[in-house]
Amino acid sequence: MGKLLMLGDEAIAQAGxxxxxxxxxxxxxxxxxxxxxxxxxxxxxxxxxxHAKWSANEKTSMEAALGxxxxxxxxxxxxxxxxxxxxxxxxxxxxxxxxxxGLIVVSADxxxxxxxxxxxxxxxxxxxxQIPILEPANQQxxxxxxxxxxxxxxxxxxxxxxxxxxxxxxxRSGVETIxxxxxxxxxxxxxxxxxxxxxSVARKNYKTLLSNFDNFISASExxxxxxxxxxxxxxxxxxxxxxxxxxxxxxxxxQKVPYPVLRIGQYPLPKAKIKHIMETCDEVLxxxxxxxxxEEMLKGxxxxxxxxxxLDGSLPRDGELNPNxxxxxxxxxxxxxxxxxxxxxxxxxxxxxxxxxxxxxVALNEALLEHGKGRVFADIGCYTLGAYEPYQAISxxxxxxxxxxxxxxxxxxxLVPSVAVIGDSTFTHSGITGLIDAVxxxxxxxxxxxxxxxxxxxxxxxxxxLGRIEQICEGVGVDPAHIxxxxxxxxNHDQMVELLKEELxxxxxxxxxxxxxxxxxxxxKELVTKVKELGLNKK
Amino acid sequence: MKSDIILAGxxxxxxxxxxxxxxxxxxxxxxxxxxxxxxxxSQRGGAVQSTLRVSSKPIASDLIAYGSADxxxxxxxxxxxxxxxxxxxxxxxxxxxVPFVNITDYPELEDVYAEIKKRSNHVIIDAEEIAxxxxxxxxxNMVMLGAASNFIDIPLExxxxxxxxxxGRKGExxxxxxxxxxxxxxxxxxxxx
Numbered sequence: 001m002g003k004l005l006m007l008g009d010e011a012i013a014q015a016g017x018x019x020x021x022x023x024x025x026x027x028x029x030x031x032x033x034x035x036x037x038x039x040x041x042x043x044x045x046x047x048x049x050x051h052a053k054w055s056a057n058e059k060t061s062m063e064a065a066l067g068x069x070x071x072x073x074x075x076x077x078x079x080x081x082x083x084x085x086x087x088x089x090x091x092x093x094x095x096x097x098x099x100x101x102g103l104i105v106v107s108a109d110x111x112x113x114x115x116x117x118x119x120x121x122x123x124x125x126x127x128x129x130q131i132p133i134l135e136p137a138n139q140q141x142x143x144x145x146x147x148x149x150x151x152x153x154x155x156x157x158x159x160x161x162x163x164x165x166x167x168x169x170x171x172r173s174g175v176e177t178i179x180x181x182x183x184x185x186x187x188x189x190x191x192x193x194x195x196x197x198x199x200s201v202a203r204k205n206y207k208t209l210l211s212n213f214d215n216f217i218s219a220s221e222x223x224x225x226x227x228x229x230x231x232x233x234x235x236x237x238x239x240x241x242x243x244x245x246x247x248x249x250x251x252x253x254x255q256k257v258p259y260p261v262l263r264i265g266q267y268p269l270p271k272a273k274i275k276h277i278m279e280t281c282d283e284v285l286x287x288x289x290x291x292x293x294x295e296e297m298l299k300g301x302x303x304x305x306x307x308x309x310x311l312d313g314s315l316p317r318d319g320e321l322n323p324n325x326x327x328x329x330x331x332x333x334x335x336x337x338x339x340x341x342x343x344x345x346x347x348x349x350x351x352x353x354x355x356x357x358x359x360x361x362v363a364l365n366e367a368l369l370e371h372g373k374g375r376v377f378a379d380i381g382c383y384t385l386g387a388y389e390p391y392q393a394i395s396x397x398x399x400x401x402x403x404x405x406x407x408x409x410x411x412x413x414x415l416v417p418s419v420a421v422i423g424d425s426t427f428t429h430s431g432i433t434g435l436i437d438a439v440x441x442x443x444x445x446x447x448x449x450x451x452x453x454x455x456x457x458x459x460x461x462x463x464x465x466l467g468r469i470e471q472i473c474e475g476v477g478v479d480p481a482h483i484x485x486x487x488x489x490x491x492n493h494d495q496m497v498e499l500l501k502e503e504l505x506x507x508x509x510x511x512x513x514x515x516x517x518x519x520x521x522x523x524x525k526e527l528v529t530k531v532k533e534l535g536l537n538k539k
Numbered sequence: 540m541k542s543d544i545i546l547a548g549x550x551x552x553x554x555x556x557x558x559x560x561x562x563x564x565x566x567x568x569x570x571x572x573x574x575x576x577x578x579x580x581s582q583r584g585g586a587v588q589s590t591l592r593v594s595s596k597p598i599a600s601d602l603i604a605y606g607s608a609d610x611x612x613x614x615x616x617x618x619x620x621x622x623x624x625x626x627x628x629x630x631x632x633x634x635x636x637v638p639f640v641n642i643t644d645y646p647e648l649e650d651v652y653a654e655i656k657k658r659s660n661h662v663i664i665d666a667e668e669i670a671x672x673x674x675x676x677x678x679x680n681m682v683m684l685g686a687a688s689n690f691i692d693i694p695l696e697x698x699x700x701x702x703x704x705x706x707g708r709k710g711e712x713x714x715x716x717x718x719x720x721x722x723x724x725x726x727x728x729x730x731x732x
């Protein structure tokens with residue numbers, strides 16, 4: 001209790017704990033990672049036995065959270081926006097099963113792609129699943145919404161999606177907390193058939209979900225998070241979603257906007273409030289970070305002229321909003337940015353000095369010289385930075401696990417040898433199933449699993465692959481003679497090149513494992529001990 | 540009072556400690572604050588930026604509007620220029636003079652300084668040398684904090700309190716040497732006023 005200085009991510013985690021959440025489930029992904037990290041470090045979580053272990057991927061985390069909800073307890077599941085693509089099957093169906101204990105799914109979207117491969121707006125997932133969505137404007141609201149979210153989740157028996165963006169997730173501000181609530185008792189669902197999605201049950205559950213939609217709208221209508229703030233100048237009405245409200249009021253003294261404003265923090269949209277602002281104002285400007293979802297709903301496909309936003313060019317079609325863009329949109333002006341002085345050179349992110357991925361790439365580049373460029377299919381992680389100079393070692397990076405399967409597809413097309421480069425954590429996240437495909441097809445691919453014992457890019461979280469990569473590969477059918485481990489250092493360069501050449505020449509699936517601890521994790525005593533116990537650091 | 544501050548540097552240089560110290564000082568003064576950090580991919584040796592907003596009135600936006608920042612505090616000279624579009628016309632550029640060269644096309648240092656000096660309100664100090672004199676070179680970020688503190692309307696005692704909150708766990712000696720570094724930076728910047 002009291003006022004704490006917290007990141008948006010941390011406010012959500014603390015709220016979960018204070019709301020009596022029994023489990024937090026997640027796979028690391030910027031900008032959502034700190035939610036789980038906060039729970040893992042929390043004394044309160046430890047004392048109350050709150051589950052706080054990383055899952056292998058977002059789908060397994062979503063399913064485990066649903067399992068906890070089935071057992072009557074409150075659960076939260078957090079992921080970055082693209083993680084919900086991985087968890088989508090479980091997520092969409094959780095709207096059909098409904099919940100028992102309250103369930104909140106947090107999606108941390110990344111408009112402007114600060115650390116992502118797209119800027120998808122996951123409010124669409126909430127709309128697609130036809131469940132309530134909460135979208136906080138600030139850290140305090142994020143905290144309050146978690147409490148409210150669990151309440152409506154249990155009241156309506158549906159999961160609730162909470163959508164935040166990078167700016168809120170990674171910004172710190174004061175948050176007032178409340179007295180913690182006790183966890184729910186273990187209790188099975190009243191209807192023993194509720195979670196069995198056989199067609200007969202699913203059809204019934206789906207009708208229940210649909211019939212609930214009007215109740216969701218009523219809840220939005222009454223919600224404290226959907227506030228209408230009237231003003232005298234009706235030449236313009238402004239609808240803001242989530243954090244966009246801040247960029248609007250930032251432009252006015254004491255945050256007093258001269259136009260009527262409807263701030264949206266809860267979906268489905270409150271119909272009466274929307275109708276009111278649409279009818280009383282000459283024009284309506286919709287300000288939302290992400291895709292023009294609300295704008296399109298109000299404008300319709302044919303485009304009523306009255307509604308302005310990202311679709312008519314009042315605001316940019318892509319990228320994160322800011323106070324300047326919003327002010328320019330109100331006054332129908334264009335905001336142009338002063339260019340960065342030409343003296344300033346680009347400074348792109350890079351792999352750390354002394355990183356094992358670098359030595360693996362240098363060796364791989366040399367081993368592939370005789371075959372030519374364009375053969376390396378990479379994945380999501382620090383090693384994606386091998387795309388930049390001086391390595392320029394990879395040709396693709398699409399989604400978690402796509403390295404192995406794309407290499408297989410290219411090999412199917414005749415590109416032999418094809419190479420996959422994937423990190424240890426990404427491998428257990430989504431690489432194993434692809435490796436099974438490759439084994440079944442006896443694809444002539446070389447899979448480089450660059451093992452640094454951690455999930456590096458997001459800051460060194462646990463890797464589910466630790467100490468079991470060879471076992472997994474053998475288990476799915478890779479010939480043990482073609483599972484080869486090496487210690488990537490400059491001194492071992494020639495040996496690595498030789499080994500890679502041998503495996504590139506092998507006309508079946510081979511797995512090559514460059515193995516060396518991420519230098520950023522050297523201070524992590526627990527990991528160093530574990531690595532020693534497992535005997536992984538043999539050279 | 541209101542201070543909108545852009546903190547700039549290269550991933551790993553320690554801009555977050557500056558933000559945390561000012562943030563702690565602001566809380567000590569019961570001021571409102573918002574601080575946005577960069578996590579994830581761009582941390583890895585790339586250009587990083589953090590925004591810090593402190594005010595006696597409630598703060599709306601986590602982002603600082605372009606053309607409105609009161610100062611840019613940078614741990615690296617070239618990085619101080621990357622965010623000039625955020626600065627208000629009479630805002631201050633306060634930067635460490637020592638370049639962090641991890642790229643092949645780093646510009647001529649004289650050109651970088653010349654560009655900074657186009658702004659009449661600038662402070663360029665060798666934070667590492669100053670830190671080395673009173674503490675260790677690693678306290679260069681506290682030197683820059685001290686330089687910036689001249690332009691932030693928060694009592695010196697509260698800035699010290701902010702530093703104590705960060706380093707308190709590491710013992711009195713480390714805390715005091717960081718406070719010394721801050722004070723030395725504060726003094727060094729005063730000849731630019």
